[in-house]
Amino acid sequence: MTAPSFRILASHPSLPGHFPGRPIVPGVVLLDEVMALAALAHPGRRVAGLPAVKFLHPVRAEQDVAVHLSGAGDRVGVSCTVRGQEVLRATLALE
Secondary structure, three states: OOOOEEEOOOOOOOOOOOOOOOOEOOHHHHHHHHHHHHHHHOOOOOEEEEEEEEEOOOOEOOOEEEEEEEOOOOEEEEEEEEOOEEEEEEEEEEO
């Protein structure tokens, strides 16, 4: 099964001024996308907290970010990759 993914377009409003000429996607934008995908994977649940988040490598505009969710219950592990390289690792607390 293919992991869900997302791409932040170069036209995203958070990118101008965020390292002009070579924009880096802000962490909060990445987390927003991750939480939206987690909500789709866990209907009726919402993210209540982020007990652990680690940004491992920058994500540039127009890169495809694959989101791998694992676990069940109140905690979900997240690993995001770009071209096979892990860029974000997190734990989501659900309620």
